[in-house]
Amino acid sequence: MTTTSETKATTQVYRVYIKATPEAIWDAITKPEWTERYGYGSRSEFELRPGGAYRGITNEGMRLMGAPEVGVDGEVVEADPPRKLVQTFRMVMDPEMAAEGFTRLTYLIEEDKGGVTKLTVIHELEGAPRLAAVVGGAMEDQGAGGGWSWVLSGLKTVLETGKSMGVVGGNQG
Amino acid sequence: MNQGPIEIEMGPPISTVADWTELTCQRGSAATLTCDLIVTYPAPVTDDDPVFKALADRTRRFLLDRLLVDDGRTLTGLGSELEMTRFGVMKHLRVLESAGLVVSRRSGREKLHYLNPVPIRLIHDRWIDKYSERQVSALAKLKTELEETA
Numbered sequence: 217m218t219t220t221s222e223t224k225a226t227t228q229v230y231r232v233y234i235k236a237t238p239e240a241i242w243d244a245i246t247k248p249e250w251t252e253r254y255g256y257g258s259r260s261e262f263e264l265r266p267g268g269a270y271r272g273i274t275n276e277g278m279r280l281m282g283a284p285e286v287g288v289d290g291e292v293v294e295a296d297p298p299r300k301l302v303q304t305f306r307m308v309m310d311p312e313m314a315a316e317g318f319t320r321l322t323y324l325i326e327e328d329k330g331g332v333t334k335l336t337v338i339h340e341l342e343g344a345p346r347l348a349a350v351v352g353g354a355m356e357d358q359g360a361g362g363g364w365s366w367v368l369s370g371l372k373t374v375l376e377t378g379k380s381m382g383v384v385g386g387n388q389g
Numbered sequence: 390m391n392q393g394p395i396e397i398e399m400g401p402p403i404s405t406v407a408d409w410t411e412l413t414c415q416r417g418s419a420a421t422l423t424c425d426l427i428v429t430y431p432a433p434v435t436d437d438d439p440v441f442k443a444l445a446d447r448t449r450r451f452l453l454d455r456l457l458v459d460d461g462r463t464l465t466g467l468g469s470e471l472e473m474t475r476f477g478v479m480k481h482l483r484v485l486e487s488a489g490l491v492v493s494r495r496s497g498r499e500k501l502h503y504l505n506p507v508p509i510r511l512i513h514d515r516w517i518d519k520y521s522e523r524q525v526s527a528l529a530k531l532k533t534e535l536e537e538t539a
């Protein structure tokens with residue numbers, strides 16, 4: 217192990233390049249009919265204004281495994297379509313993660329060259345080590361999904377090919 | 390989908406490379422294309438190249454390993470564990486950044502470097518489908534466990 221004076225970062229940063237317009241990516245993040253097709257397959261409901269509510273509605277497969285209807289909740293901090301979305305994010309499916317409280321999540325969508333758009337996800341996870349492990353992909357073996365890199369890989373696939381890679385809790389399509 | 394059994398005509402057994410080359414090279418132009426052993430890709434090679442190139446270096450893998458343990462570090466912090474000039478570390482980080490494996494962000498006066506595992510995930514997802522994933526991860530886990538106890 218290393219001895220370093222730097223404090224251990226609690227922020228995770230992910231980036232993916234997608235052959236799609238910024239508008240298409242914005243829709244894929246904010247519209248339930250898109251969000252149910254990749255990653256955890258939950259339907260994201262956003263009130264896209266500062267202070268508006270955010271809810272991640274679990275899919276049927278997850279509910280069969282005992283998950284509540286609302287898996288994730290939070291609040292919109294900033295919505296600037298199709299460039300920037302800032303929200304708070306709390307996983308309420310698991311009591312331990314719910315107790316960790318709200319984390320801050322930022323999506324940055326920037327146009328790149330040749331019809332490619334750069335999507336950067338910044339997840340500030342201070343005080344939420346358990347959620348950090350899940351979104352970091354450390355609990356994939358336990359069926360908790362592969363976290364952000366897996367979610368973004370699925371998002372890229374669904375936008376570029378129109379096909380779903382499969383989501384947690386079955387419900388493929 | 391299923392249109393009954395597919396019949397395969399079996400020729401003489403192929404036992405050596407010479408046999409195989411002879412056999413494939415006899416068959417029309419499509420097969421002879423690859424007989425000079427130069428593989429022609431049917432589609433343009435995608436942007437995996439920079440990722441593999443970036444990973445094909447021990448120092449750069451070391452930097453990624455450091456970030457995996459302790460993410461969001463400065464150039465100075467990362468360089469302190471390497472016997473290398475600041476410029477050398479910077480060069481390696483630049484290669485990692487252009488391959489998308491490292492993403493840097495400004496935080497006040499500091500530039501912090503973060504490990505971005507997405508390009509590796511994309512390579513993973515391209516070759517390992519969701520059906521074989523369980524077996525592969527079970528094997529990877531077994532290897533880790535065996536090596537830890539060895």
